[in-house]
Amino acid sequence: MSVTGVREPAGLKVEGITKRFSGLTAVDKVSFEVEPGTIQALIGPNGAGKTTTFNMIAGALQPDEGDVKLDDRSLVGMRPDQICRAGVGRTFQIVRPFNELPVLENVAVGALVWTDDIDEARAYALEMLDLLGLADRREAFPGSITLPDRKCLEVARALATKPKLLLLDEVMAGLRPTETDRMVEIFRRRNRETGLTILLIEHVMRAVMALSSRVVVLNYGKVIAEGTPEEVTRDPDVLHCYLGAEEIG
Amino acid sequence: MMKRLLDGVSPRALVLLAAFAAALVAAPYVASPYVLSVLIISLYFAFVGQAWNLMIGFAGLLSLGHALFVGLGAYTSAVLFIQFSIEPWAGVCAAIAVSVLMGSVIGYLGFRFSIRGVYFALLTIAFAEFTGILVDHSGWLGGSSGLFLPVTHGNGNNVFMLRGSQSMFYYVILFLTGAALVLCRLLVSSKLGLYWLAIREDQEAAEASGVPLFRYKMIAVAISSGMTGIAGVWYAFYYNNLFPEATFSTAQSIELILGTVVGGVGTLFGPILGAFLLTPLGEVLTGLTESFDIDGIKTFFWGLCVIAIVLFRPGGIWPWLSGLLDLDGRRRRSQP
Numbered sequence: 001m002s003v004t005g006v007r008e009p010a011g012l013k014v015e016g017i018t019k020r021f022s023g024l025t026a027v028d029k030v031s032f033e034v035e036p037g038t039i040q041a042l043i044g045p046n047g048a049g050k051t052t053t054f055n056m057i058a059g060a061l062q063p064d065e066g067d068v069k070l071d072d073r074s075l076v077g078m079r080p081d082q083i084c085r086a087g088v089g090r091t092f093q094i095v096r097p098f099n100e101l102p103v104l105e106n107v108a109v110g111a112l113v114w115t116d117d118i119d120e121a122r123a124y125a126l127e128m129l130d131l132l133g134l135a136d137r138r139e140a141f142p143g144s145i146t147l148p149d150r151k152c153l154e155v156a157r158a159l160a161t162k163p164k165l166l167l168l169d170e171v172m173a174g175l176r177p178t179e180t181d182r183m184v185e186i187f188r189r190r191n192r193e194t195g196l197t198i199l200l201i202e203h204v205m206r207a208v209m210a211l212s213s214r215v216v217v218l219n220y221g222k223v224i225a226e227g228t229p230e231e232v233t234r235d236p237d238v239l240h241c242y243l244g245a246e247e248i249g
Numbered sequence: 250m251m252k253r254l255l256d257g258v259s260p261r262a263l264v265l266l267a268a269f270a271a272a273l274v275a276a277p278y279v280a281s282p283y284v285l286s287v288l289i290i291s292l293y294f295a296f297v298g299q300a301w302n303l304m305i306g307f308a309g310l311l312s313l314g315h316a317l318f319v320g321l322g323a324y325t326s327a328v329l330f331i332q333f334s335i336e337p338w339a340g341v342c343a344a345i346a347v348s349v350l351m352g353s354v355i356g357y358l359g360f361r362f363s364i365r366g367v368y369f370a371l372l373t374i375a376f377a378e379f380t381g382i383l384v385d386h387s388g389w390l391g392g393s394s395g396l397f398l399p400v401t402h403g404n405g406n407n408v409f410m411l412r413g414s415q416s417m418f419y420y421v422i423l424f425l426t427g428a429a430l431v432l433c434r435l436l437v438s439s440k441l442g443l444y445w446l447a448i449r450e451d452q453e454a455a456e457a458s459g460v461p462l463f464r465y466k467m468i469a470v471a472i473s474s475g476m477t478g479i480a481g482v483w484y485a486f487y488y489n490n491l492f493p494e495a496t497f498s499t500a501q502s503i504e505l506i507l508g509t510v511v512g513g514v515g516t517l518f519g520p521i522l523g524a525f526l527l528t529p530l531g532e533v534l535t536g537l538t539e540s541f542d543i544d545g546i547k548t549f550f551w552g553l554c555v556i557a558i559v560l561f562r563p564g565g566i567w568p569w570l571s572g573l574l575d576l577d578g579r580r581r582r583s584q585p
Contacts, residue, residue: 058457084459092457098450100515101443109447112440113459121440161459 009195010071010087010164011036012057017066019052019221026052028221029066034165034214036071037195039187041208041229044218045241050201051093053218054167057199058090059083070165085113089163091154093170093201097142103153104129104138110160121160128156132186148179155183159190168200172207184210209233253438254431262576273423277416285415289487291528292422293480298509298520299429300476305506306515307437308469309449311370314355314377316501318348318474322481323491324384327396332389338409341482345475351376352474356467374499381497391491398489411486418487425483426521429476433517436472445469449515507551511558513565522567527554 012034019027027049034040042050055061057068059080068075075083084090089110098106107125108118115121129135132152137145142153151171158166168187172180184207190196202208208215208229215232217225225235232238255263276288297319304310325347326340335343355376359369385393406413408421436442444465447455456462485491495501512523534547562569 060453060457079461080453080456081459081461084457090457092454096451096454098447098454100450101446105443105446109443109455109460110458112443116440118438118440118443121443157458 006194006196007087007162007164009037009197011197012165012199013067013069013072014053014057015067015069017053017056017063017068019049019056019061020064025221027056027063027218030218030221030223031066032216032223032226034197034199036197037191038214039191039198039200039212040214040216041212042199042201042216042218043203043208043232048218049221050218051169052221054090054169054201057083058088058167084161084163087162087164088167089158089161089165090167091151091158091169091171093173095142095147095150095154097150097153097157099142101141102138103134103140103142103145106142106153107156107160110157111162113161125156125160128160131159131190132156133182148175151175152183155186163196165197165199168198168202170201170203172202172204175204177206180204180207181210183207187211254434256438259576261574262571265574265576270427277419282415285419287529287532289415289419289422291524292419292426293484293487294505294508294524294528295521296422296426296429297477297480297505298512298524299426299433300473300480301506302509302514302516302520303433303436303445303476304469304473306509306519307433307442307449308445308466310466310469311366312373312470312473312502313370313499313506314373314375314502315473315477315505316497316499317373317377317380318352318477319481319484319501319505320377320380320384320491320493320496321348321351322478323485323496324390324396324481325478326482327398327485327491328390330398331396336409337411337482337486341479344478344482348474348478348481349471351380352470353467356470360463360466374502377497377502378499381493384493384497390493393493395493396491398485400489411483418483422483422487425479430517430521437517441465441468507555509565511554511566513567516565516567516571518571519565519567522570523565526566527551530554 014030014032016029016031017027018025018029030049030053042053044050052061056063057075059075059078059082063076070086070088073086075086078086098109104122104125107128108121111121111124112118126135126138129138132155134149134152134156137149142150145153155168155171172183175183187198188211191198200211212229215227215229216223217232217238219241224241225232225238277285280288297315301312301315304312322344325344326337329335329340329343330337355373359372364372384390390396401412406417408417444455444460447458447460448462448465452462508523508527509520510523511527512521513519531547534550538544538546558565
């Protein structure tokens with residue numbers, strides 16, 4: 001644990017994971033790697049298996065085949081809370097705040113992973129809220145704050161666990177471009193200052209292009225392309241199946 | 250610890266709480282034996298209600314079989330006393346152990362196999378009902394004709410023997426209720442409590458934030474069933490008779506929790522307020538039943554009570570009342 005109060009970033013290796021749902025293969029032998037301290041995106045059309053892949057990394061689903069490794073330590077078979085303790089923080093595609101708890105307490109739950117002292121947890125939670133620009137809403141209940149703020153709350157709660165790897169599931173969806181830019185800046189700064197490894201699922205290409213050094217493209221449960229954002233967006237397969245014929249930028 | 254206990258509690262609430270506590274402490278000196286007996290039953294329901302509230306109100310685990318733990322505590326301590334002359338101060342340890350063990354078995358089955366919500370409630374009902382049937386058919390436990398504790402007169406008050414005057418039983422249950430309030434307050438303002446609330450709000454999100462669901466749910470069930478077992482010991486020695494049907498039935502379980510539902514699930518003071526509202530009302534209604542000979546009016550009225558609460562005060566009376574009296578600070582439900 002470093003002096004800045006965060007943990008060393010970790011690398012992620014996904015090795016041939018497969019998930020079948022009664023005959024449908026949602027994720028089919030997907031393999032990719034995320035280097036420690038980098039930001040990588042996982043993109044693909046709806047139903048491509050992105051969230052299923054996330055759920056297998058975070059332990060919400062067990063892969064039928066394959067392995068997931070955080071710094072060479074296998075995560076398969078561990079419960080979601082153990083994986084969280086191991087250093088994987090995540091957000092949910094559809095926000096899942098603790099509705100009857102104030103914003104600050106929501107985030108403090110995350111910090112209790114590494115401390116038993118509730119005051120210390122609250123203090124760190126406040127730091128995270130400050131980082132996300134939510135500190136003045138700490139007494140509010142999640143139901144009374146805006147959707148972008150609730151997205152920030154999810155991120156703050158995940159960051160409070162002091163993750164070595166942060167999984168972001170469409171946190172930019174539904175945000176206005178200025179809000180997206182603000183969020184992008186927060187992640188970029190967090191990555192730069194603490195070296196946090198980030199894997200994000202994102203449809204907002206503006207964010208993908210701005211943030212990620214590498215992009216993995218999924219379609220029908222398979223990896224169809226991998227590379228820098230520029231390479232991927234020039235890939236004919238990607239253009240065909242995911243983006244349609246139109247160029248993006 | 251004092252800081253944790255009082256942090257965020259408004260002075261106004263403290264004054265009212267102190268006045269309420271003082272009135273309760275003074276009650277045996279002024280109240281008639283009848284009024285005192287009503288207060289005793291109110292406190293009993295308040296205590297069990299707090300234990301039940303730990304599970305449903307804080308950890309979101311619905312038990313509709315809490316009479317089981319009262320019964321286990323009562324029968325364990327009574328049998329130890331009758332058959333082996335083991336006194337209640339020692340019997341209470343066995344009673345807690347048996348209740349916690351049974352709670353843990355139910356919890357293990359429920360949580361290992363991910364039985365949630367009403368299905369978990371059904372599991373608690375099933376265990377309460379079949380334990381009742383077992384006791385009903387056990388001659389050693391008195392069977393359906395009941396188990397009776399020998400009553401001795403004129404030996405003065407002995408708290409460790411749970412033998413003495415009505416006032417002594419009153420102070421014992423008052424102490425238990427007060428201790429439960431302090432315990433609940435400490436728990437809910439700790440890591441344990443925040444983890445429970447997170448589980449109550451959203452299991453998956455809690456688990457993804459590092460909350461070990463199984464362990465924390467088991468702790469909730471263990472504490473709740475243990476507390477309720479203690480109530481059972483008090484119950485056995487206060488009433489001196491135990492009948493399986495009356496002790497373990499689902500109707501009994503419902504009666505135990507009704508006050509808390511009316512007072513406010515998930516609040517610290519709801520179980521106490523609810524018990525002090527419903528018990529005297531129940532007494533009045535029982536009186537009406539006797540004078541006008543209308544059977545079932547008490548049950549009927551309590552049904553109306555629940556409907557009224559669900560319709561008009563879905564969160565219970567306490568959140569509304571404390572808002573009215575301006576008692577709750579900023580934190581609703583989580584730190585009432």
